[in-house]
Amino acid sequence: MSTKKFLLEENEIPTSWYNIQADMINKPLPILNPGTKEQLKAEDLYPIFAEALCQQELNQTDPWIEIPERVRDLYKIYRPTPLVRAYELEKALDTPAHIYFKNEGVSPAGSHKLNSAIAQAYYCKEQGVTNITTETGAGQWGSALSFAAKVFGLELAVYMVKVSYEQKPYRRMMMQTYGAQVIASPSMSTKAGRKILTENPNYPGSLGCAISEAIELAISTPNCKYTLGSVLNHVSLHQTIIGLEAEKQMEKAGEYPDIVIGCFGGGSNFSGISFPFLRHNLLHGTKTRMIAAEPSSCPKLTRGQFRYDFGDEAGYTPLLPMYTLGHNFAPANIHAGGLRYHGAGTIISQLKKDNLIEAVDIKQLDSFEAGVLFSRTEGIIPAPESCHAIAAAINEAKQAKIEGTQKTILFNLSGNGFIDLPSYDKYLSGDLQNYALTDADIQKNLDALDK
């Protein structure tokens, strides 16, 4: 019998995260103050984020950042995660390709988000912070941070977009079970929320509004910091633990990936699985293809524009150099809520501009078709976000069959789908659809940015 799961011992958990900025020839462009257009320094971000995280955010020199011992200790709750050879899926596809996946769904909160949540909570605690805030839409980040905050004894307030709060009660329940305070946004607890509710008592909420509430609470509360689960460089940094483990595990499997795939929302899990392998492309001449799989209804990398834009809908953040559909872009209501983001992080954007990574777009129905096939072969019901990576991997495996080549494909299974089962139910009942997006729609939205 052949080995299916390639495991590591806990003492093989990497001791440093990989900071790809140090190895990039073209560094990410600076982030700017929207008023003065001046380049921001780490200190400018101190009022919002923990200092160590601000320094990590702008560190373009050190390729390795040591993982604090307490963080590694907590990683052991679920790390190292398994690397799995998908034999049953290969058989169903009748492909010569070898398909591997890294299973981040074994994390207790159900996704890779805990990798950065533990780190961010740690640095906040170290700095003497007592309270943290964040916003959450689909809820994977909020759930992970709720557990991390509890472990470090931090009080956490999560602003959850009101419509998600009502439609996704399981996510709210998970955060509350971990002990977080969950507030439907807009709320009466902030000026921003009160203003919106006064004007429109039935406003369903938005990520932009939830971000501004969370930031307002952070800067108006003593010993309180704001945290974010994707897009930013320090988040990608923490997620490299995924690829660094996978690198050791592929070695145990006696293979090296020709293709590395991750689903793509703001970039955290794709960065995590791909950067450690991209390092060898940058430094050692390997030619592994890195493929970001984004939803066709939110195609910033495949059809967006590289330019300065805000990271949030309301325009409260610094200006970021990114591939974007425009911060005012309203993505269709697909079930992969974690991929409904208008822009890509600054590192990913620069790498895409320099053709060092690729991107593909996946239609909603194709993503669920892939997810159901994966469930019925490998047994794991994937998060709708992860279904995009699976669909891209299946496409590559089918291509390998056509070409008759034995490709080695690695994708990241970013999360499990236990609490996303209603979306599978809708798919199997024929109640889901694809969403068309014309070039004119995209251009119109981008043109609005310049007005």
Next chain:
Amino acid sequence: MSTKKFLLEENEIPTSWYNIQADMINKPLPILNPGTKEQLKAEDLYPIFAEALCQQELNQTDPWIEIPERVRDLYKIYRPTPLVRAYELEKALDTPAHIYFKNEGVSPAGSHKLNSAIAQAYYCKEQGVTNITTETGAGQWGSALSFAAKVFGLELAVYMVKVSYEQKPYRRMMMQTYGAQVIASPSMSTKAGRKILTENPNYPGSLGCAISEAIELAISTPNCKYTLGSVLNHVSLHQTIIGLEAEKQMEKAGEYPDIVIGCFGGGSNFSGISFPFLRHNLLHGTKTRMIAAEPSSCPKLTRGQFRYDFGDEAGYTPLLPMYTLGHNFAPANIHAGGLRYHGAGTIISQLKKDNLIEAVDIKQLDSFEAGVLFSRTEGIIPAPESCHAIAAAINEAKQAKIEGTQKTILFNLSGNGFIDLPSYDKYLSGDLQNYALTDADIQKNLDALDK
């Protein structure tokens, strides 16, 4: 940093299950034909179950039953499961006890049930069976069997108690995602169902009714067999993979358990974790305490009677020698649905009668208090069933603190609680309660059996 998870390689997955019947001095009493009161032989069960399973059921001579290679191969999807030292929980309890748990919640269907589902589907397939049936209440068994059936290309019909079908949509969705046909019971697809529906169109269903529908379909359909997820000896046999792995892992941890704990419904997960350690008590003079943790609202081991009784509410099964509250016992509607069963399996019953195992009862509110503490320390939100084992482990750890002794406690975390979050929500909102059960209530129910 100390090791938290003790892992095994796939080639360390045990190659045989352990059949404790062979090592018991007092064997379980025979099961009887309810009409003739004659002892049943394996052949008498062939019309209902796969032949290999009937033979395993009554095998009192072979201590080791080889695990077929294909079953071991599929076990590798999630096995070996981790053995985890619960350092964070120990710290919260400030106990000198060392607490370990075996994490069966990493199974893709979310619980230990897959251990027997894969085996049962395998033996059915080997025998040329094409269709299988089962019933499910809480849904963990139905979910696991749905995946196992799909992998072996078997058509599966699951009769799900109608009230659960309506109240637990996530479980139904999971089974359908795996490709099973799920029928709310009572249904119009069987004589038994039609009869009930004709008499009472609004009948909410019961496990007894679902069992009779599933058995009727199995015996009236060519190439169709019935399967069961707990209570029976062959199910306990398959579950011993849990304890056999744990035995190797405790050795890696350099410890041996003083106490082994599992929650108790029909007995499958408790048997699984405890029998391999009990073997050393029986054969080698160790004195590990084995504790079955049952809900105080369904206390067959702590307050039931040892006697012959039916395995199902409606009285369709053979007569089983068991600790029972009476097959007509209607347990309170606690959230640990998997523990709402009136009797204990015949092996467990004999072991309890011979004082070779212990039992404790846990109140519903205490079980959730334990589950929330575990979530906030170890990160994993446990299934409500598993919370009973955690509560019992916490009680033993507190006792160790009082006595100032360093006990080594091992419990089985039989499943995760992702799709049971509404029960946590109710607990945290103060909407759950304990259920009192007087001796008179129990006696009245048992007396009715003799009428």
